[in-house]
Each structure stands twice: as C-alpha cells, then as structure tokens.
Amino acid sequence: xxLRTTTLATxxxxxxxxxxxxxxxxxxxQTASAGSSGTAAAACTGRSxxxxxxxxxLTLALVPSGDAKKLVxxxxxxxxxxxxxxxxxxxGVITQDYQASVEAIGSDQAQIGMLPSLxxxxxxxxxxxxxxxxxxRNGKHSYAAQFFTNDPDKYCSDTPVAGANGMLYCNGTESGxxxxxxxxxxxxxxxxxxLLQAASPAGYIFPVxxxxxxxxxxxxxxxxxxxxxxxASVLSVYNGDTEVGTSYWDARSVVATDTPDVGKKVVVFALxxxxxxxxxxxxxxxxxxxxxxxxxxxxxxxxxxxxKQALTAIYQITGLTDADPEALTKTQxxxxxxxxx
Numbered sequence: 082x083x084l085r086t087t088t089l090a091t092x093x094x095x096x097x098x099x100x101x102x103x104x105x106x107x108x109x110x111q112t113a114s115a116g117s118s119g120t121a122a123a124a125c126t127g128r129s130x131x132x133x134x135x136x137x138x139l140t141l142a143l144v145p146s147g148d149a150k151k152l153v154x155x156x157x158x159x160x161x162x163x164x165x166x167x168x169x170x171x172x173g174v175i176t177q178d179y180q181a182s183v184e185a186i187g188s189d190q191a192q193i194g195m196l197p198s199l200x201x202x203x204x205x206x207x208x209x210x211x212x213x214x215x216x217x218r219n220g221k222h223s224y225a226a227q228f229f230t231n232d233p234d235k236y237c238s239d240t241p242v243a244g245a246n247g248m249l250y251c252n253g254t255e256s257g258x259x260x261x262x263x264x265x266x267x268x269x270x271x272x273x274x275x276l277l278q279a280a281s282p283a284g285y286i287f288p289v290x291x292x293x294x295x296x297x298x299x300x301x302x303x304x305x306x307x308x309x310x311x312x313a314s315v316l317s318v319y320n321g322d323t324e325v326g327t328s329y330w331d332a333r334s335v336v337a338t339d340t341p342d343v344g345k346k347v348v349v350f351a352l353x354x355x356x357x358x359x360x361x362x363x364x365x366x367x368x369x370x371x372x373x374x375x376x377x378x379x380x381x382x383x384x385x386x387x388x389k390q391a392l393t394a395i396y397q398i399t400g401l402t403d404a405d406p407e408a409l410t411k412t413q414x415x416x417x418x419x420x421x422x
Contacts (some may be wrong), residue, residue: 084227092381095395096310099280105389113171119367123245124214124406124410125202125205125206125212125406126211127162127211127212128211128365129211129365129367129368130365130367130368131368131370132368133367133371134365135368135370137169138169138170138171138172139163139167139170139172139375140158140172140174140187140190140191140192140193141156141160141171141172141173141191141193141194141195142173142174142175142176142181142185142190142191142194142195143156143164143173143174143175143176143182143194144175144176144178144179144182144195146179146345155391155394155395156172156173157391158387158390158391158394159173159391160172160173160393162378162382162387162391163378163382166381166382167378168181171193174191176330177374178278179196179197179199179200179278179280179281180200180203180280182204183196183200183204183207183208186204186208186362186364187204189364189366191364192364192366192375193361193362193363193364193375194210194361195360195396196359196360196362197281197282197283197359197412198356198357198359198360198409198411198412199282199416200280200414201359201362201404201409201411202406202412202413203360204362205406206211208364209365210362210364210365211362211363211365211372212360212404212406212409213360213361213362213375213376213403214240214360214361214376214379214401214402214404215357215359215360215401215402215404215405215408215409216358216360216396216398216400217358217394217398217399217401217402218358218360218397218399218400218405220398220399220400221358222402222405222408223328223355223357224257224283224329224330224355224356225258225259225260225287225330225353225355226259226283226284226288226291226327226328226329226330226352226353227254227283227327227328227329227330227331227332227349227351227352227353228262228265228266228288228291228325228327228349228350228351228352229315229325229326229327229328229333229347229348229349230324230325230326230348230350231318231319231321231324231348232324233249233348236251236265236268236348237251237265237350238251238252238253238264238265239250239252241348241390242255242392243255244257245384246331246334246344247351248333248337249344250349251349251350252264252265252351254350254352255331257330257352258352258355259330259353260291260352260355261351262350262351263291263351263352263353264295265291265351266291266294266295266297266351267295267296267297267312268323269295269302269303269385270297270303271302272303272324273303273306273322273323273324274303274304274306274323274324274325274327275283275305275306275307275308275313275317275318275322275325275326276305276307276308276314276326277307277308277309277311277328278309279309279421282356282412282415283311283328283329283330283353283356283371284308284311284314284329285327286412286415286416286419286421287353287354287356287412289419290353290354290418291351291354292417293418299419303417306322306323308326311328311329311332312332314327314328314332315328315333315335315336315343315347316336316340319336319340319343319346321348326347328393329356331349333349356412357405357411357412359396360401360409363375363376363392379413380401380402383398383400383401
C-alpha cells in the first residue's frame with residue numbers, strides 16, 4: 082500500500098511518512114539466520130543496480146526515537162550537508178514506525194534509511210538494501226537496552242549511585258555496558274511495564290528476551306503498556322503510569338531538559354546483552370557508484386565538528402563506520418528466540 086505523506090508544519094521541509102496498513106508492519110519477517118538445512122546462512126550484504134541512472138534527488142528516511150517534532154528540527158543540517166556534498170537535493174522524511182522505513186526503502190520512496198539493526202537486516206533480506214554504515218557512540222558499536230523503575234527498593238540489591246551524568250543507577254549498571262543486573266528481572270512478575278513496539282531492539286526485543294530468560298512471560302506475567310518512543314517509556318515510569326520501563330541506555334537524558342529530576346526519580350537497575358548499533362542502509366535501486374558516494378559523504382560529514390554536532394542532535398551519534406553485516410544478525414537471532422522471525 083502506498084504511504085500517505087503529510088508535511089509537518091516546520092521550516093525544515095521534512096515530511097512525515099505515515100503508514101495506513103503496510104503488510105510488513107510487525108517484526109514478523111523471516112530472519113536470515115539459518116538456511117533451509119538449518120545451517121547458518123551468510124549475512125546479507127545487499128545489492129546494487131549498475132544500470133540505474135544517476136538520481137536527481139534523494140530521500141532520507143528516519144524513525145523518531147523520541148519527539149518527532151524535535152527530529153524534524155535537528156535533521157536539517159544533515160540534509161544541507163548531503164545536498165552540498167552530493168550535488169543533488171536530499172530531503173529527510175520521518176516515518177511512522179520502524180517497518181515503514183523498511184517499506185519506504187523497498188518501494189523507492191526513500192533511498193537512504195537510518196535504521197535500527199533489525200530493520201537493516203530486514204531491508205537487506207527483503208529488498209536487497211545495502212547495510213552501509215553503523216553508528217558509533219562514545220567509541221562503541223553496540224549498546225545495551227535498559228530496565229528502569231520508580232521503585233528502586235524493589236529492584237535494586239544495592240544503594241543507587243550517581244553515574245558520570247549525575248543520574249542514578251544500581252546493580253552495576255552505571256557503566257552502560259551490558260549485561261548487568263539481570264537477576265532483578267525476575268522481580269517483574271505482576272508489574273506494570275512500558276514497552277515499545279515489537280520491532281524495537283532496545284524497547285522490546287532484547288528486554289523481552291531477558292525477561293524470558295528470567296522466567297517472565299510477557300503475555301501472562303506482566304501488564305504491558307505500549308509506548309511509541311524511548312522518551313515516552315521514560316516518562317511513563319517518571320509519571321507513575323508504569324512501574325518499570327525499557328529503552329536504550331540512557332534515554333533519560335532525552336527528557337532531562339524538561340524533567341530535570343528524572344535521573345533521581347527513575348533508576349536504571351538492569352542492562353541486557355549488547356545490541357548492534359543502528360546505522361545507514363542504501364537502496365538496491367542505486368548504482369554501486371552512488372551507494373559509495375553516499376557512504377563517503379556521510380562518513381566525511383560525520384568526521385567534521387559540525388557533523389558530529391548534527392548527528393548527536395539527531396540520534397546521539399558520535400561517528401559512522403563501515404557496517405558489519407554479520408554483527409547485525411545478532412538482533413535477528415535474538416528476535417527469533419522470542420517468536421519474532
């Protein structure tokens with residue numbers, strides 16, 4: 082089904098791609114982690130179309146990890162930088178959800194996608210999109226999902242301590258490197274918990290896999306409130322609507338400006354296994370020459386002071402490096418352990 086496009090009321094000109102009923106909306110596409118014989122299949126690296134004409138413009142699809150309106154405002158420097166470097170107009174669009182970005186790439190409504198690891202693999206498997214780049218944050222190419230609570234007495238086995246950012250952590254989670262504190266996850270039985278959509282690696286897939294390993298059935302043992310973004314999960318716990326929430330580490334910083342006491346009222350108590358970082362996928366409808374031009378332009382921009390500032394504002398990105406398709410499959414494999422495949 083075609084995507085309905087609505088332009089947001091903003092000077093940036095960034096559009097919003099909203100899906101009505103995309104066939105691939107859930108995290109239900111088959112993984113490529115095993116072939117028909119049960120042996121591990123090679124990681125998908127995508128393809129190109131060297132007969133394709135040079136593009137006259139490019140569309141960059143993004144998914145909001147927090148407030149969509151803020152993303153609209155922060156993506157303009159990236160649009161302008163790529164337009165200048167590539168010599169053709171580059172327009173950013175914000176999709177309604179993760180799978181909408183995959184479908185936008187597949188239908189050629191977008192040629193560049195900034196996607197989580199699962200959707201990078203799915204876009205490659207389904208549409209041949211090339212997993213070109215992965216993000217770097219503070220020198221790391223992976224990150225942990227976090228569990229946080231407004232009831233630290235229940236979930237913390239030690240006294241919460243302030244991390245380098247001044248926010249509170251317990252059970253050894255202040256480093257941000259997982260896994261840590263997962264023994265506390267078994268205490269979730271009977272709790273109200275906020276989770277993101279099932280396609281979200283940090284907001285659903287890895288936390289639910291950790292819950293399953295701890296003997297917690299997400300369908301029977303907890304009361305789930307589905308939220309739309311990482312900041313909404315933090316605010317759900319902050320406001321007392323849920324007892325526990327999940328997000329990437331440390332999404333509390335996204336709402337700290339508006340809720341400066343969030344790091345005291347909401348305490349991180351567990352970290353999942355490390356998740357491959359998100360990154361940049363490129364349409365298979367582009368020639369290899371243009372795929373390389375876009376990759377080089379984005380890496381070069383990420384290496385400048387203004388690029389670091391712009392990418393940090395968009396997704397807290399501090400660098401871009403060549404993608405590791407093999408590492409990306411970890412998210413697919415984890416999704417399969419909880420029945421998403």
